[in-house]
Amino acid sequence: MNPSVVTPFVSTENHKPVGIPAGGNYFAGMEEFATVQCPFCGQSFDVAIDTTIASQCFTTDCEVCCRPFEVRAECENGEIVSVTVAG
Ligand SMILES: [Zn+2]
Numbered sequence: 001m002n003p004s005v006v007t008p009f010v011s012t013e014n015h016k017p018v019g020i021p022a023g024g025n026y027f028a029g030m031e032e033f034a035t036v037q038c039p040f041c042g043q044s045f046d047v048a049i050d051t052t053i054a055s056q057c058f059t060t061d062c063e064v065c066c067r068p069f070e071v072r073a074e075c076e077n078g079e080i081v082s083v084t085v086a087g
Pocket residue numbers: 038039040041042043062063064065066067
C-alpha cells in the first residue's frame with residue numbers, strides 16, 4: 001500500500017476584500033426606515049427594513065426598555081407595505 005499524499009490547495013488570493021464597490025454606496029436604495037411600536041412599553045422608534053426582501057421577520061431590541069421583540073415586514077417594489085410587531 002502506498003497512499004498518495006494530497007496537498008491541499010491553498011489560495012493566497014483569499015485575503016483581498018471583495019464585494020464592496022469603490023463608491024461605497026452598495027446599500028443605496030435597499031433600506032427604508034419604518035416606525036414600529038414596542039409591544040412592552042409602547043415607545044415608537046425607527047427600524048431599518050431591507051425593502052429588497054418581500055417578506056421578512058427579525059428580532060430587534062427596544063431602544064427604551066431593551067426588550068427584544070419580533071418585527072415582520074412585507075415589502076413590494078422596494079417599498080414597505082406593512083410592518084407588524086409581536087412581543
Ligand atoms: Zn420598550
